Amino acid sequence: MTENTKKTLPRLDESLLTHLPPFSKLERRQIRIILDQASSRRYDEGAHIFEEGETAERFFMLLDGYVRVVRVTQTGEQVTALHIPAGQLLGIAKAIGRESYPATAVTATESIVLSWPTRLWDTFVADYDGFATETYKTVGHRVGELNTRIVELATQQVEQRVANALLRLISQTGRKVDDGIEIDFPITRQDLSELTATTLHTVSRLLSRWEKEGIVESKRKRIKVCDPHALVELAQS
Amino acid sequence: MTENTKKTLPRLDESLLTHLPPFSKLERRQIRIILDQASSRRYDEGAHIFEEGETAERFFMLLDGYVRVVRVTQTGEQVTALHIPAGQLLGIAKAIGRESYPATAVTATESIVLSWPTRLWDTFVADYDGFATETYKTVGHRVGELNTRIVELATQQVEQRVANALLRLISQTGRKVDDGIEIDFPITRQDLSELTATTLHTVSRLLSRWEKEGIVESKRKRIKVCDPHALVELAQS
DNA sequence: ATGAAACCTTGCGCCAGCGCAAATTTCGCC
DNA sequence: GGCGAAATTTGCGCTGGCGCAAGGTTTCAT
The missing domain is CATH 1.10.10.10 (Winged helix-like DNA-binding domain superfamily/Winged helix DNA-binding domain)
Known part of the structure; x- marks a missing residue:
């Protein structure tokens, strides 16, 4: 979608990640293996990380920055569904049994994003205990947010x-x-x-x-x- | 929550279930095992199957009928988040990493519902191939619906x-x-x-x-x- | 049958918030 | 330091749809 540097991670200080909720419980060894397979990329403010409807070839983790998850209507209006802060996974179509992204992710600031090919998803789920649990919690949390937004829109x-x-x-x-x-x-x-x-x-x-x-x-x-x-x-x- | 007959399934014709999407691919043997652990129950129209906030002690499958998933605001207004037709799972808090139900399920007609104790969830996921995949598709589908509702509320x-x-x-x-x-x-x-x-x-x-x-x-x-x-x-x- | 409860219809007035328009401020850039 | 683009502010009129109210119809229990 957007330009910018793209490279495999050379040597990323893993202490950086230990405070990030989804992985804090994993063994350092597992973190190392996961990180070694990740690509890192910087996005400018306003860049699109992925687009609604695209085949979900990668899944992402926001290391730094903020991301808005938006949908665009036929008439071109934008509706923001969620805001995602650093430390969270996004584009995890696989976790909800989808082949394509259900919405577009736009950076609200310059952001640093890790990503993995979707094919690794099942491996991670199988090999790393806690990975599945944490991601489903993320999903659950977002479902809760969506529900809240619906209620707000409907009643307030x-x-x-x-x-x-x-x-x-x-x-x-x-x-x-x-x-x-x-x-x-x-x-x-x-x-x-x-x-x-x-x-x-x-x-x-x-x-x-x-x-x-x-x-x-x-x-x-x-x-x-x-x-x-x-x-x-x-x-x- | 509500009265009505409650009993373990005596002998449920399994051909009944083969056309239900989530399980059609499972071996008949697996279906038998799953069914043998289920309870069946009938609910009158307007009955509550589970309430928002309750600990998710069971998960459910709607065999017959229709269910509305609603949230109630502080001021007592109801907002319907989803409609669920027969053949689908509901109350699957476990699939989204939650301990409690995120909304209330109300029957829109007299309904027949199977249910299992939540503790069996992990067993099913582990033992029966396809169970996980299908449930995450259900979740994905519902997330899509929630998104659609938000866009509709916001723009139409x-x-x-x-x-x-x-x-x-x-x-x-x-x-x-x-x-x-x-x-x-x-x-x-x-x-x-x-x-x-x-x-x-x-x-x-x-x-x-x-x-x-x-x-x-x-x-x-x-x-x-x-x-x-x-x-x-x-x-x- | 009769009453009560649940559900549906319709009229009327009002106002929150949108659409339109124009002016102003702020920022980045050459 | 001046220009243009982007962001913001503010005024004004209009209207979709809500709130209120009253009356009608269907269903069900006794």
């Missing part, structure tokens, strides 16, 4: 949805800064609107109002939440 | 969503009758509204209009689609 007002989206973003990918928590990657009003099924205009109006009320501060592509509790209030009502 | 108008919902229902569970296709189980305006995130009033208005236009015919709890193509038109625009 725009204001509540945006508040919820912000809360989720800061809890998943928030970075503590002085006087608040900032979303750790560049995010536009447009992105937020695709995440909450509304328009960038409405998001802009909401953020303006919240800024007046001291709940958030935001510059271009940056949002800082100063008063999370106020957002929680808004999200409920 | 109420009229299109209702049209789509009807189309999906008749394709999944439609029964050919003279002069149209009828949804094979009782479904109220309320049910449809919970499936499309709108109100029963709006659904009622739409159906009335469509009836005038000759697209559908409906009585209490029954909907027959006479002109599916017109619905497809409506669903797109």
Whole structure:
């Protein structure tokens, strides 16, 4: 899909991986074997890692960065289904019995991604204890998120949805800064609107109002939440 | 949850099961072993098979009937996430790495359900080739449906969503009758509204209009689609 | 039969949030 | 440091569909 460096991993410090949830329990030896078979690649912000409908020839792990999982409608509108933070697997069509990717993965920041050919999937599942369990937990977690989004879309007002989206973003990918928590990657009003099924205009109006009320501060592509509790209030009502 | 007969299967005609997709490839011997460990139970219409949040002590297979998978919000509104037709597994928390059911399963008609204790899950996966593959396909299919619902909720108008919902229902569970296709189980305006995130009033208005236009015919709890193509038109625009 | 409960229909007014449009700010780049 | 593209803000009018309310019809239990 996109250009960029592509190479086999030369010698990747495995201590880097020990804190990543899906593999922390594996033996170091197993990690070494898995890593030796991985390719590493850097993607620019906005690059597509894989496209909806493509045959799933590889599966991926996000080492660094953030990825949005989106679907595009016939009319060209984008809908964001999920946000994936570093440390998680993605494109794991095999884990849900699919041959092709069910959605498109777009980087929200510059990102580093490991990948393996799909044919290795069954080997990993068979050879490495815990691999299957962890991946199914990932799947379960995402199914939960999808369900939550459906319920939100079905029952909540725009204001509540945006508040919820912000809360989720800061809890998943928030970075503590002085006087608040900032979303750790560049995010536009447009992105937020695709995440909450509304328009960038409405998001802009909401953020303006919240800024007046001291709940958030935001510059271009940056949002800082100063008063999370106020957002929680808004999200409920 | 609900009353009704509960018993171990005495002698279930296994030819009954050979046409059910998830197991058609298994050896008859394996089917016999699996069935011998199952409990069978009948549920009345509207009964709850399991509840969201409950520990997943059993997993289920719908032998006959239809099941709605719903979530209830804090404010008591119901949102239907999926419809499950006979022949499919449900409550398979184990397949997505969960300990508890992520939603509630409600019967849409009187239904017959097989179930097994969750502890047998790993055994089945290990012993019976194809079991894992088929269940992950089921999961994958449902993830696809959830995604589709999100996109629909996010981008479509109420009229299109209702049209789509009807189309999906008749394709999944439609029964050919003279002069149209009828949804094979009782479904109220309320049910449809919970499936499309709108109100029963709006659904009622739409159906009335469509009836005038000759697209559908409906009585209490029954909907027959006479002109599916017109619905497809409506669903797109 | 009769009553009650469940389900369906329809009218009316209102408003959240979209669409459109135009102005403004910010950023990256030559 | 000035230009163009991208991102953001804000105003204004309109409308889809919700909320409320009232009345009708079907089904079922007794």
